[in-house]
Amino acid sequence: xxxxxxxxxxxxKDLLHSKKWAKLKIILEDMNEQDIAELFMELEERDLxxxxxxxxxxxAAEVFVNMEPEYQEALIRAFSDSELxxxxxxxxxxxxxxxxxxxxxxxxxxxxxxxxxxxxxxINEILRYPEDSAGSIMTTEYVDLKRSMTVSDAFxxxxxxxxxxxxxxxxxxxxxxxxxxxxxxxxxxxxxDEGDLIRDIMEPNVISVSTREDKEVVADLFQKYDFLALxxxxxxxxxxxxxxxxxxxxVLQEEMTEDIEKMAAITPTDxxxxxxxxxxxxxxxxxxxxxxxxxxxxxxxxxxxxEGALTACVALTAFIPMLTGTCGNCGSQSSATIIRGMSLxxxxxxxxxxxxxxxxxxAFACGFTLACVNFVKLMIFDDVGVFVALAVSVTxxxxxxxxxxxxxxxxxLAKKIGFDPAVMSSPFISxxxxxxxxxxxxxxxxxxxxx
Amino acid sequence: xxxxxxxxxxxxKDLLHSKKWAKLKIILEDMNEQDIAELFMELEERDLxxxxxxxxxxxAAEVFVNMEPEYQEALIRAFSDSELxxxxxxxxxxxxxxxxxxxxxxxxxxxxxxxxxxxxxxINEILRYPEDSAGSIMTTEYVDLKRSMTVSDAFxxxxxxxxxxxxxxxxxxxxxxxxxxxxxxxxxxxxxDEGDLIRDIMEPNVISVSTREDKEVVADLFQKYDFLALxxxxxxxxxxxxxxxxxxxxVLQEEMTEDIEKMAAITPTDxxxxxxxxxxxxxxxxxxxxxxxxxxxxxxxxxxxxEGALTACVALTAFIPMLTGTCGNCGSQSSATIIRGMSLxxxxxxxxxxxxxxxxxxAFACGFTLACVNFVKLMIFDDVGVFVALAVSVTxxxxxxxxxxxxxxxxxLAKKIGFDPAVMSSPFISxxxxxxxxxxxxxxxxxxxxx
Numbered sequence: 001x002x003x004x005x006x007x008x009x010x011x012x013k014d015l016l017h018s019k020k021w022a023k024l025k026i027i028l029e030d031m032n033e034q035d036i037a038e039l040f041m042e043l044e045e046r047d048l049x050x051x052x053x054x055x056x057x058x059x060a061a062e063v064f065v066n067m068e069p070e071y072q073e074a075l076i077r078a079f080s081d082s083e084l085x086x087x088x089x090x091x092x093x094x095x096x097x098x099x100x101x102x103x104x105x106x107x108x109x110x111x112x113x114x115x116x117x118x119x120x121x122x123i124n125e126i127l128r129y130p131e132d133s134a135g136s137i138m139t140t141e142y143v144d145l146k147r148s149m150t151v152s153d154a155f156x157x158x159x160x161x162x163x164x165x166x167x168x169x170x171x172x173x174x175x176x177x178x179x180x181x182x183x184x185x186x187x188x189x190x191x192x193d194e195g196d197l198i199r200d201i202m203e204p205n206v207i208s209v210s211t212r213e214d215k216e217v218v219a220d221l222f223q224k225y226d227f228l229a230l231x232x233x234x235x236x237x238x239x240x241x242x243x244x245x246x247x248x249x250x251v252l253q254e255e256m257t258e259d260i261e262k263m264a265a266i267t268p269t270d271x272x273x274x275x276x277x278x279x280x281x282x283x284x285x286x287x288x289x290x291x292x293x294x295x296x297x298x299x300x301x302x303x304x305x306x307e308g309a310l311t312a313c314v315a316l317t318a319f320i321p322m323l324t325g326t327c328g329n330c331g332s333q334s335s336a337t338i339i340r341g342m343s344l345x346x347x348x349x350x351x352x353x354x355x356x357x358x359x360x361x362x363a364f365a366c367g368f369t370l371a372c373v374n375f376v377k378l379m380i381f382d383d384v385g386v387f388v389a390l391a392v393s394v395t396x397x398x399x400x401x402x403x404x405x406x407x408x409x410x411x412x413l414a415k416k417i418g419f420d421p422a423v424m425s426s427p428f429i430s431x432x433x434x435x436x437x438x439x440x441x442x443x444x445x446x447x448x449x450x451x
Numbered sequence: 452x453x454x455x456x457x458x459x460x461x462x463x464k465d466l467l468h469s470k471k472w473a474k475l476k477i478i479l480e481d482m483n484e485q486d487i488a489e490l491f492m493e494l495e496e497r498d499l500x501x502x503x504x505x506x507x508x509x510x511a512a513e514v515f516v517n518m519e520p521e522y523q524e525a526l527i528r529a530f531s532d533s534e535l536x537x538x539x540x541x542x543x544x545x546x547x548x549x550x551x552x553x554x555x556x557x558x559x560x561x562x563x564x565x566x567x568x569x570x571x572x573x574i575n576e577i578l579r580y581p582e583d584s585a586g587s588i589m590t591t592e593y594v595d596l597k598r599s600m601t602v603s604d605a606f607x608x609x610x611x612x613x614x615x616x617x618x619x620x621x622x623x624x625x626x627x628x629x630x631x632x633x634x635x636x637x638x639x640x641x642x643x644d645e646g647d648l649i650r651d652i653m654e655p656n657v658i659s660v661s662t663r664e665d666k667e668v669v670a671d672l673f674q675k676y677d678f679l680a681l682x683x684x685x686x687x688x689x690x691x692x693x694x695x696x697x698x699x700x701x702v703l704q705e706e707m708t709e710d711i712e713k714m715a716a717i718t719p720t721d722x723x724x725x726x727x728x729x730x731x732x733x734x735x736x737x738x739x740x741x742x743x744x745x746x747x748x749x750x751x752x753x754x755x756x757x758e759g760a761l762t763a764c765v766a767l768t769a770f771i772p773m774l775t776g777t778c779g780n781c782g783s784q785s786s787a788t789i790i791r792g793m794s795l796x797x798x799x800x801x802x803x804x805x806x807x808x809x810x811x812x813x814a815f816a817c818g819f820t821l822a823c824v825n826f827v828k829l830m831i832f833d834d835v836g837v838f839v840a841l842a843v844s845v846t847x848x849x850x851x852x853x854x855x856x857x858x859x860x861x862x863x864l865a866k867k868i869g870f871d872p873a874v875m876s877s878p879f880i881s882x883x884x885x886x887x888x889x890x891x892x893x894x895x896x897x898x899x900x901x902x
Contacts (some may be wrong), residue, residue: 158641163642168641169638186637190609190613190619222700228696248700249674256791261788264784278809278812282816285813289784292776292777293773293825297828303771317768317771321889336712336715337732340708358729361729362732362736365730366733382751427783
């Protein structure tokens with residue numbers, strides 16, 4: 001499929017350079033908006049503005065929505081006022097908001113000037129909601145019905161207004177004060193008799209979210225309840241918008257990227273890697289590296305404190321990276337498991353003790369296995385004395401248990417005090433585990449080897 | 452919302468224990484299937500089979516689908532043959548397959564015996580597809596239309612057969628040989644005239660996947676194209692089933708969990724943490740810990756090799772954990788960024804050189820900053836000699852660059868040779884980075900300090 005796409009892309013570039021507009025137009029009309037957008041983003045800016053004008057009006061707007069902000073910006077700058085107005089007329093409100101959020105102030109002014117007044121009002125409304133809130137990702141274009149309508153009335157309304165709605169498959173029933181009273185799906189409407197009243201077929205218990213709800217919570221509801229759309233209400237329970245499943249999927253993906261970045265000690269952003277400059281990447285990474293490097297001062301102090309023991313038995317040094325590395329890995333396993341379990345909702349705060357007890361048992365099993373293998377390896381292959389082997393192996397068991405308990409407790413605690421559990425991930429856990437592992441190691445070695 | 456749920460749960464348990472069946476029935480009928488399932492899974496098995504029988508037939512099947520396999524198994528064991536048949540009659544084929552895949556062989560036999568012959572045929576068909584393929588997650592219940600139908604014919608067909616279909620919003624147009632010829636949405640049907648021919652309003656360029664396609668690829672298509680459903684075709688381009696968006700979301704979540712587990716050196720499973728025994732968790736974690744521990748033997752060998760230098764300058768030991776830790780973090784940042792970029796499709800194989808060049812520049816910037824800060828800190832606070840400070844700082848710069856380059860190359864290479872890039876993640880990178888960091892450190896220290 002990818003090769004086919006490359007072939008079509010080549011063909012289109014050829015036609016473009018030999019200026020075969022009519023043929024180009026026919027090919028483009030048969031393609032879908034996402035593929036056209038992908039293709040267009042590989043073109044030079046001058047070619048882009050040329051070829052874009054070949055698209056029929058509706059397709060043009062759909063392609064526009066699917067492009068990256070930098071290309072949208074280039075197009076808007078090239079548009080005449082009437083071209084801009086044509087594209088804006090075709091946009092859904094939530095897409096318009098997404099675009100506006102990425103544009104420089106001068107362009108925003110120009111965009112708002114050319115949107116029709118009703119849409120401008122909706123855009124301004126959505127722009128007021130805090131970032132990451134349900135309000136900020138919703139659209140105001142939904143089908144609303146009244147309880148007194150018949151199924152046939154409902155279809156008339158859908159047919160009249162549906163073309164501009166982001167979804168017509170979930171319809172919301174509101175009263176005269178715009179309060180949300182029920183929900184009915186297009187499937188239910190289609191399977192009911194024409195004369196049935198909406199009040200009789202609607203589901204009156206509607207799950208809705210407030211405009212201020214976190215968008216992560218919204219995405220989780222989609223996953224739990226298999227919704228295609230979810231209504232968003234204001235403080236007075238009035239319906240103000242809906243979130244659709246495609247936007248919920250985008251939120252899920254963004255959240256996952258953020259979690260992975262946090263777990264690798266990177267400040268999250270929503271910009272794709274290749275679009276970020278070296279300096280932007282640097283800024284996302286250096287603060288955490290610095291913080292963790294400075295925190296590692298503890299390991300220095302511990303080693304300096306035990307300098308006497310180390311001088312007496314230099315052999316001990318050789319096992320430091322193996323011990324800190326293995327225990328760091330044990331801690332990462334636990335923290336990653338717990339962080340993911342919490343973000344899927346499998347693990348709740350009430351499970352804390354169950355989780356710690358389980359991690360301790362897993363830790364004993366892992367620690368004991370690793371200690372035994374290590375002991376045998378040290379005695380047979382590394383040919384160190386039995387006391388050194390014993391010191392290393394006992395440290396292994398104790399430090400693995402410590403690492404797994406810390407790795408499971410810290411994410412839970414982070415969540416309890418209002419942080420994202422993902423920040424308590426392997427780099428932070430490793431820094432703590434390194435220091436404690438060394439402390440255990442030298443204490444045990446000093447005792448066993450009588451240093 | 453969660454507290455409300457707890458309150459309702461308490462209320463229901465009270466009613467159950469005081470045997471107020473009628474009242475219970477009324478409350479349950481007003482709840483949605485996911486919440487009932489969640490609530491039921493908190494009950495004792497005996498209470499569960501009692502209360503389950505209060506649900507009306509259709510709701511009962513929906514609740515059943517939303518429960519964990521162990522509770523489904525308990526219910527099936529408690530069902531009479533006719534009760535079992537009633538639940539099975541209400542299930543969608545893909546849900547039935549999911550359930551069958553989790554049940555012990557004796558129950559599978561009993562389940563298949565009580566499904567109607569047509570459904571049994573579909574179930575057996577889907578069960579034949581390899582795990583993780585599009586075929587294994589599809590359902591065979593879709594609306595199919597013919598090109599010669601009018602819109603009004605289409606509605607008649609939807610009304611007659613739609614109640615049993617998982618979605619009626621995307622309808623597929625097939626020819627007499629069941630080959631996929633087009634797609635038309637319920638929205639398009641609703642906004643067309645009754646007499647319009649399907650052939651004229653359908654979209655003839657349909658994006659479909661083969662039954663053998665990886666389910667990850669399927670989920671990515673949903674994200675890219677905002678589909679509600681995607682058709683699945685066999686080797687002869689015949690339509691055999693569809694995948695719906697709710698299943699695609701589940702695949703996305705599973706993939707994400709797998710990625711996070713692999714990135715923390717855990718063998719992935721799809722069982723939730725709290726449902727797994729200590730031994731199951733142990734088995735997922737110990738092989739990787741063992742492998743990485745044994746790989747750390749390299750660090751031992753390197754340190755032993757430079758024992759002379761270390762004995763001559765014990766102070767060098769103190770900075771080992773700080774150096775390996777910081778460089779490990781640098782490697783993790785790069786590998787996590789690249790792994791996520793590849794799984795989102797932002798980074799392709801053709802970008803390899805661009806990525807490496809970028810990572811090298813970021814690495815120089817980060818390495819230089821860390822080296823400078825470190826040098827100042829060592830001179831002012833740690834009071835080590837200028838030569839030791841220089842050795843540590845130069846090592847920092849070089850090892851950070853190495854770590855970031857390795858961290859970005861290995862995931863790309865892994866993908867190229869057919870592995871999941873996520874296996875080349877922080878624990879593996881750290882193990883390599885540890886060894887190389889030590890090698891750089893001792894070589895530079897020996898040279899600068901003339902050891």
